[in-house]
Amino acid sequence: MPTDPFSENTAALRALGGQRVWSLMISLFGDLAQGAGDRIDGPVLSAIMARQHIKPEAVRVALHRLRKDGWVTSEKSGRIRQHSLTDKGRRESAIASPRIYARPGSEIENWQLILLPPSDADTSADMIARGFAAITTRTYIGPQSAQPPADALALPGDDVPGWLRNEAAPDDLREDYMQLLRTLTDLKAKLDQMSELSQIEVAVLRCLVVHNWRRLVLRHAPLPPSLLPEDWPGHACHRMVASLLDRFPRxxxxxIAQQAAAA
Structure with missing residues (x-):
């Protein structure tokens, strides 16, 4: 495996989150080839994944799973196999992209408190899908733009007490954001000392940044900043992610194919 400065400097980012190869590839396709007609040649995909220290057999297994799950399709063009997102893969990527690539400071400020009627049914999955975060089994908070169930009591939010902010910010999620923030801050300092990255390295860097950000930001509702603690590390993490993605455009x-062929 490569032991060059880029590999050494991205090692901590690669180590975060127990990264599954198939999930990494979803992040890669979503960032690099989300558009209709976008394809990644087999040699290009192999080169990118190799720079993430992922073995060829793991790539093949991940591709098999993604094809089986209807996320990716593969077809031959001459002697080269090309891979692309299916309609389902593009649709799911498009749903997640506004959260992943949202600009810092674009969050909606207004919020609401939702009280659900008594019920034995578990409504948590539905409420999370609607954009709400649970406070109790029947009480949720979320942006004013989120649509509550028809039989819910919706109260517009005003001043937010500290205890409510803390309820909306689980300790485990706080620690995960802190870990990512520390890793990205250290990485940024190291990148400042490096020469210009190759196109393959940029693709790898973006994949790792997007993937680690995606696995956190999609775990919770897009709450307005007023519903989170002022020191919530997710805010600083968001700014760091946006800064790195701006610095290293897609x-x-x-x-990438030209560089992979010349390597």
Whole structure:
């Protein structure tokens, strides 16, 4: 495996979160080839995954799973196999992208408190899908734009007490954001000392940043900042992610292919 400065400097980011190869590939396709007609040649995919220290057999297993789950399709073009997102894969990626790539400071400020009627049914999955976070089994908070169930009591939010902010910010999620923030801050300092990255390295860097951000930001509702503690590390993490993605724009797949062919 490569032991060059780029690999050494991204090691901590690769180690976060017990990363599953198939999930990493969803992040890669979502960032690099989400558009209709976008394809990643087999040699390009292999080069990108190799730079993440992922073995070829693990890539093959992950591709098999993604094809089986209807996320990715593969077809031959001459001697080269090309991979692309299916309609389902593009649709699911498009749903997640507004959360993943939202600009810092674009969050909606207004919020509401929701009280559900007594019920034996577990409504948590539905409420989370609607954009709410649970306070109790029947009480939820969320942005004013989120649509509550028809039989719920919805109260517009005003001043937010500290205890409510803390309820909306689980300790385990706080620690995960802190860990990612520390890792990205250290990585940024190291990148400042490096020469220009290759297109393959940019693709790898973006994949790792997007993946680690995605696995956290999609775990909770898009709550307004007023519903979270002022020192919530997710805010600083969001700014760091946006800064890195702005600094290293999405590379063109054809340029990555040229570099992979020349390697």
């Amino acid at each position: 590379p063109d797949i054809s340029r």
